[in-house]
Amino acid sequence: MTAGGDAPGGREPGVPGPAGAQPDAPGPAGRATGGPAAAGPRPAGNDPGAAAPVTGPPGPASQPATPPGADVGTSPAGTVTPVLALEHAAKSFGAVRAVVDGTIELLPGEAHALVGENGAGKSTVVKILAGVHQPDSGSLLIDGQPVTLHGPADAQDAGIAVIYQEPTLFPDLSIAENIFMGRQPLVAGRRIDRRRMHAETAQLFTRLGVRLDPGRISRGLSIADQQIVEIAKALSLDARVIVMDEPTAALSAAEVARLFEVVRTLRAAGAAVLFISHRLEEVFEICQRVTVMRDGRHVLTSELAGLTADDLVRAMVGRQMEERTAGERATPGDRVLLVEHLTREGVFTDISLEVRAGEIVALAGLVGSGRSEVARAVFGIDRYDAGRVVMRGRELRRASPTAAMAAGIGFVPEDRRQQGLVMDMSVQQNVALASLSRLRRGGLIRSAAERAFAADWAVRLNLKYGQLIDPVSRLSGGNQQKVVLAKWLGRSPALLIVDEPTRGIDIATKAEVHRLLARLAQDGVAILMISSELPEVLLVGDRILVMREGRLTAEFGHAGASEEKIMAAATGQLSEQAS
Amino acid sequence: MTTAVTQRQEPAGAPPGAGSRRLTERVFRIRESGIIAVLLVFVAVTTSIQPSFLNEQNLQFLLINTTVFALLALGETMVVVSRNVDLSIGSVLGLSAYVSASLFGPHPGIPVPVVFLVGLGIGLACGIGNGLMVAIGRVPSLVVTLATLYIIRGIDILVVGGNEVVAQSLPNSFTNIPRATVLGIPYLAIAIAVVIGVGAYYLRSFRSGRELYAIGSNPEAARLAGIPVGRRVLVAFTVSGGIAGLAGVLWAAQYQTIDSTAGTGYELTVISAVVVGGVAIFGGSGSAVGAAIGALLLSSINSALNVLGISSLWLEAISGFLLLVAITLDRVISVRLQAALRRRSAGVGT
Numbered sequence: 001m002t003a004g005g006d007a008p009g010g011r012e013p014g015v016p017g018p019a020g021a022q023p024d025a026p027g028p029a030g031r032a033t034g035g036p037a038a039a040g041p042r043p044a045g046n047d048p049g050a051a052a053p054v055t056g057p058p059g060p061a062s063q064p065a066t067p068p069g070a071d072v073g074t075s076p077a078g079t080v081t082p083v084l085a086l087e088h089a090a091k092s093f094g095a096v097r098a099v100v101d102g103t104i105e106l107l108p109g110e111a112h113a114l115v116g117e118n119g120a121g122k123s124t125v126v127k128i129l130a131g132v133h134q135p136d137s138g139s140l141l142i143d144g145q146p147v148t149l150h151g152p153a154d155a156q157d158a159g160i161a162v163i164y165q166e167p168t169l170f171p172d173l174s175i176a177e178n179i180f181m182g183r184q185p186l187v188a189g190r191r192i193d194r195r196r197m198h199a200e201t202a203q204l205f206t207r208l209g210v211r212l213d214p215g216r217i218s219r220g221l222s223i224a225d226q227q228i229v230e231i232a233k234a235l236s237l238d239a240r241v242i243v244m245d246e247p248t249a250a251l252s253a254a255e256v257a258r259l260f261e262v263v264r265t266l267r268a269a270g271a272a273v274l275f276i277s278h279r280l281e282e283v284f285e286i287c288q289r290v291t292v293m294r295d296g297r298h299v300l301t302s303e304l305a306g307l308t309a310d311d312l313v314r315a316m317v318g319r320q321m322e323e324r325t326a327g328e329r330a331t332p333g334d335r336v337l338l339v340e341h342l343t344r345e346g347v348f349t350d351i352s353l354e355v356r357a358g359e360i361v362a363l364a365g366l367v368g369s370g371r372s373e374v375a376r377a378v379f380g381i382d383r384y385d386a387g388r389v390v391m392r393g394r395e396l397r398r399a400s401p402t403a404a405m406a407a408g409i410g411f412v413p414e415d416r417r418q419q420g421l422v423m424d425m426s427v428q429q430n431v432a433l434a435s436l437s438r439l440r441r442g443g444l445i446r447s448a449a450e451r452a453f454a455a456d457w458a459v460r461l462n463l464k465y466g467q468l469i470d471p472v473s474r475l476s477g478g479n480q481q482k483v484v485l486a487k488w489l490g491r492s493p494a495l496l497i498v499d500e501p502t503r504g505i506d507i508a509t510k511a512e513v514h515r516l517l518a519r520l521a522q523d524g525v526a527i528l529m530i531s532s533e534l535p536e537v538l539l540v541g542d543r544i545l546v547m548r549e550g551r552l553t554a555e556f557g558h559a560g561a562s563e564e565k566i567m568a569a570a571t572g573q574l575s576e577q578a579s
Numbered sequence: 580m581t582t583a584v585t586q587r588q589e590p591a592g593a594p595p596g597a598g599s600r601r602l603t604e605r606v607f608r609i610r611e612s613g614i615i616a617v618l619l620v621f622v623a624v625t626t627s628i629q630p631s632f633l634n635e636q637n638l639q640f641l642l643i644n645t646t647v648f649a650l651l652a653l654g655e656t657m658v659v660v661s662r663n664v665d666l667s668i669g670s671v672l673g674l675s676a677y678v679s680a681s682l683f684g685p686h687p688g689i690p691v692p693v694v695f696l697v698g699l700g701i702g703l704a705c706g707i708g709n710g711l712m713v714a715i716g717r718v719p720s721l722v723v724t725l726a727t728l729y730i731i732r733g734i735d736i737l738v739v740g741g742n743e744v745v746a747q748s749l750p751n752s753f754t755n756i757p758r759a760t761v762l763g764i765p766y767l768a769i770a771i772a773v774v775i776g777v778g779a780y781y782l783r784s785f786r787s788g789r790e791l792y793a794i795g796s797n798p799e800a801a802r803l804a805g806i807p808v809g810r811r812v813l814v815a816f817t818v819s820g821g822i823a824g825l826a827g828v829l830w831a832a833q834y835q836t837i838d839s840t841a842g843t844g845y846e847l848t849v850i851s852a853v854v855v856g857g858v859a860i861f862g863g864s865g866s867a868v869g870a871a872i873g874a875l876l877l878s879s880i881n882s883a884l885n886v887l888g889i890s891s892l893w894l895e896a897i898s899g900f901l902l903l904v905a906i907t908l909d910r911v912i913s914v915r916l917q918a919a920l921r922r923r924s925a926g927v928g929t
Contacts, residue, residue: 132803153805168800170793172863181793181804184786191784 081144083108083272084129084160084241089138091124098124102138103298104291106241106272111263113283113304114276116293116316122276123165125293126245129274130162131155161239165246165276166367167226171219176201178218179233204232209258222549223250223368231259235266242266243274248282250366252571260286278534280309292316332542333357334392336526337409337495339378342387347373348550351387355495355526360517362541363530365570370550371530372414375497378528379411380404392494405434410488412481414499414530420484421472428454428468430483435490457486462512478509485516496520499530514540534563546570614856614869618876625883632886635763642768643757643833645878647672647826650771651849652856652870653778654819659853660782661815662795662862663720667709668823668849670731672842675701675827677735680744680837683753691753698828699821705731706820710813720816728846732839739839746835756832767829772871779867791815795862851899852877 082105089102099121106112116122127133128140131149139146142158149155155162169178176197177184184192185200201214210228218229227250234242248256263273263286275287283290284304292299292315299315335356342351348370355361363371376382378389380401389396391407404411413419421430431454432439439449454468461482465475472483481501488496501517502510517540521527531537537544544561546554546569554569625632651668658665679698682689705727712723746754759766782788790811794801801808831837856873858865884894 130803131805151805152803153807156805162803164803168797168803170796170800170863172796172859173789173792177789177793181801182786182790182806184789186786190786192786192789194784 080107082106082141083143085141085144086125086128087139087141089125089128089135089140091128091133091135097296099128099135100296101298102128102135102293102296103301104274105301106274107289108240108270108272109267110289111267111273111275111287113287113290114274114293115278115280115283115290115312116299120293120316121296122293123245124296126162126164126243126274126276129155129160129241129243130164131160156237156239159237159240160243161234161237161241162243163227163230163234163245163247165249167223167230169218169221169226169229171217173218174215175212175218175221175229176214178229179204179236183236200236201232204235207235208232208255208262210255223366224252224255227251228255231262235262239271241272241274243276245276246278247275248277248279250368250571256282280312283312284309332359333524336392337378337528338390339374340388340390342374342377342384342389344373344377344382344384346550348377348547351547351552353545353552355528357494357524357526358521360521360527360529360540360542362537362544363528363547364532364534364537364541364544364566365547367532369547369570371547372499374547375411375499375528375530378404379409379497381411405491408491408494410434410491410493410496412484412488412496412498412501414503416477416480416484420487421480423473424471426469427458427463427465427472427475427483430472431457431486431490434487453490454486457490461486461489461516476509478505478513481505481509481513485513489520493525495526495528497528497530500532501529502531502533502536510536534566537561537566538563548572614872614876618872618879621876621879621883625879625887629883629886632883637882637886639760639763639765641875641878641882643765644882645875646757646765646767646771647829647833648845648849648852648874648878649775649871650822650826650829651845652852652874653775653867654822655849655853656856656858656865656867656870657778657782657791657815658720658819659850659858659860660795660862660865661791661812662798663713663812663815664724664850665706665709665720665816665819666724666846666850667705667727667731668819668826669842669845669847670728670735671702671705671820671823672827672830672845673839674705674731674735674738675824676831676837676841677739677744677839679828680749680753680831681742683750684744684748687748687750691750691756694753695825695828698824700824702824702827703817703821705823706817707813709820710816713816714809714813732843735841736839743836743838744831749832749835753832754835757829775867775871782867787811787814792863795859796864848877849874 085105086102089099090097091099091102102121102125104112104114104125114122114125124133128135129149131152131154134149140149141147147154147158149158170181173181176194179201180197185196187193187196198214205212205214205228208228208231210225212225212228218226221229227247231244231247234244247259251259260282263275266273275283277283287304289302290304290307290312291301292312294316333356335354337353337355339351339353343349351374353361363374365371373382377384378396380396380399380403383399389398391404391409394407396407397403401411417423422433425433428451432445432450435453436445439445439453451468457463458465458468463475463482463486464479472480475483485498485501498517502513505513514536517527517529521542529537529540531540538558538561541561542558544556544558544566545552546556546566548570549572553572554565556565622632631637651672655665655668675698678701679694682694682697709720709724709727712718713720716723757765757767761769782791790801790806793804793806794808794811798808827842830841834841852873853865853870854860854873855876856865856869856871858870858873880897881891881894884891884897
């Protein structure tokens with residue numbers, strides 16, 4: 001361990017914290033961040049006045065989609081050709097317009113931040129730059145020359161390396177092969193030079209300050225280690241443009257510090273780094289310029305030096321923050337769900353929790369920390385090795401979704417396309433799917449009853465659709481999610497488990513889903529919500545549990561929680577203070 | 580690093596004195612070790628019951644019987660490793676066997692290499708057809724090759740009609756191919772062993788070979804890594820088809836009586852051999868050598884049942900049972916390994 005893995009208490013400048021912290025002291029890049037500061041206009045609970053109404057982005061660059069170059073006052077931009085420029089790119093997936101105006105410009109030697117809320121279109125822009133998606137319109141310039149990337153190989157050849165948000169490794173292959181796949185060093189006769197490949201991998205890891213065995217099969221690596229492998233892969237490309245989509249999400253403070261050193265080295269060598277992060281103080285620490293996106297549109301591009309975190313948040317959000325007033329919070333009633341010492345070997349360990357009627361319990365943590373697996377075990381999809389699940393005083397049979405449903409549990413899974421919906425079936429069939437026993441007569445489903453049932457829920461949830469008999473795949477993501485919710489609400493569940501209920505949903509619908517969850521809680525439904533979005537966790541959760549690597553590491557009441565505390569518990573820093 | 584791997588800091592060429600734990604781990608990691616152990620135990624048990632199992636004649640017979648299967652297993656391995664499957668090889672073999680061997684009737688003097696080229700050509704054409712439909716048509720390979728299994732067999736039946744090639748029409752230079760030996764070992768077995776060695780080496784040490792594993796391990800990641808997925812899959816099917824074509828000619832030389840049923844059901848035997856040999860059925864791992872050993876094991880079972888005087892009626896049931904055992908073992912080992920790795924990376928650090 002070169003760097004502090006065994007000293008979790010060691011906080012240092014640059015420790016990742018919550019987005020929105022540090023609203024004061026706008027400064028040049030590389031400034032140190034101090035201790036926990038008051039959160040910015042995030043709904044941290046007791047300060048509704050902090051939510052500033054937005055009147056257009058501040059600062060020198062107030063025009064959306066400013067022409068490249070014009071928004072940068074300093075000398076280099078006027079003369080230097082951008083390494084890469086994406087101009088007014090648009091990309092739709094079916095009815096969903098993921099990116100309407102994707103505009104970004106990277107200068108050699110700069111670290112450029114791309115920020116925006118989830119669903120703002122950042123990841124789609126990344127995939128356009130990676131050659132994965134071809135934009136419907138707009139242009140991509142490399143060194144001022146228009147290019148078309150037909151696939152990821154083209155992007156690599158053009159010198160663009162991408163670190164994806166979710167690691168994309170080959171589990172059966174060694175770490176070294178993962179890094180050098182398709183570009184393995186060769187010896188005479190075009191054979192792979194395994195020894196050199198391992199040596200070069202070891203060098204990359206030395207540069208990153210981590211110790212991993214290059215020959216190890218990558219199956220079973222922790223999320224953080226997988227992310228390290230991805231970073232090493234991008235470094236090995238010697239790319240001129242390096243896109244990092246939330247590279248720090250799973251990393252510890254020491255690893256983040258290492259990564260930033262590497263970013264500085266890359267910049268010094270003239271490469272451009274596109275840095276995507278939700279942690280704004282990281283953005284201020286490492287980047288020189290920033291581009292903000294909102295609802296698929298470019299909002300502003302500017303030097304960071306003149307901006308504050310507040311300015312960025314306002315540009316990202318572009319509206320009043322959602323609030324959940326104290327009056328909307330129901331008083332928790334009887335215990336509905338009790339989970340005791342639930343363990344599934346190698347996946348999660350000794351999970352105990354309870355959810356009361358009218359209470360929304362948010363389960364936070366990093367992707368891969370075992371949250372979804374716990375939910376799946378509670379609902380009986382996966383087995384567990386020890387512990388028990390008690391629903392309204394009755395112990396549930398293991399591994400039986402039927403028993404869970406009969407006991408009054410509804411489950412809205414993380415992946416609605418694969419697990420939540422039958423995409424080729426109609427809207428009404430999907431809504432009715434979990435309530436068929438009530439809609440049939442003599443073993444046959446009554447189509448009229450099904451239609452009435454679905455139409456009723458469509459109105460209640462404000463579902464936007466063409467016809468109830470259209471395939472559900474035609475709806476937008478947010479409306480698809482409403483269909484999944486309707487499917488379970490139709491059964492009047494006592495406990496609703498929702499896994500990432502607003503992933504990939506536009507902001508307006510997201511707020512609707514939040515209000516809906518609050519209303520259900522008021523009606524006495526117990527809700528267990530898994531979410532990776534800290535603002536959502538803080539906004540919706542009455543109680544917040546944090547998981548890390550398969551264990552519950554912290555519990556916060558609604559008032560005592562902050563993004564920083566949750567993040568610390570989720571990444572294992574400050575593990576003593578938590579809980 | 581929170582998830583330390585302190586004890587795993589060894590370069591690839593680790594010194595031999597690294598301790599017994601390392602050694603067992605290494606053996607554990609070689610997927611073929613299980614199947615080799617099963618083969619050795621099987622041979623030992625059979626020989627102790629019936630020593631004639633290991634006499635020269637029986638061993639020669641065993642090797643010759645294995646060659647066609649082992650060759651087919653090489654092609655199938657390339658396909659399976661990329662998370663695909665080729666079910667058409669039995670039909671390709673049948674068509675190639677009949678068409679190539681029937682050339683000797685009207686053209687008794689035709690050079691043997693030309694006959695092999697014809698068989699190879701038939702196989703390549705079938706393989707390219709399969710590959711194009713999978714790679715470009717994006718149809719699942721199970722569906723495509725299930726269809727071509729019947730289509731090619733249908734063509735075979737049309738071509739053969741009620742005829743058959745009989746041994747008398749085949750020249751000695753052709754029928755002697757499986758019989759020639761050096762130091763008691765059939766030439767053909769040596770040649771096939773070399774071919775399999777080359778194939779295994781290709782899969783292990785060349786970029787395009789490794790990319791097949793990458794595609795099988797995580798197709799989406801392979802695309803993101805810029806691997807030409809379609810082209811690689813096309814090549815795998817083409818090679819598998821070509822090999823099935825060649826195997827058809829060898830089959831004709833070996834059995835000498837060829838009608839429209841030649842090679843029926845071979846695809847499943849070969850896939851069994853591949854899976855028994857440690858190639859993961861969902862792609863990403865396994866080797867051509869393992870698959871060849873799998874073929875050898877299945878042939879040995881066949882031969883042992885003969886030698887032991889057990890009715891060959893038992894053969895299918897027993898090979899099916901062994902297949903189940905092998906797949907279960909494979910699954911158990913990989914689950915254990917995964918859990919062990921996870922525990923190790925979770926246990927350290929904090």
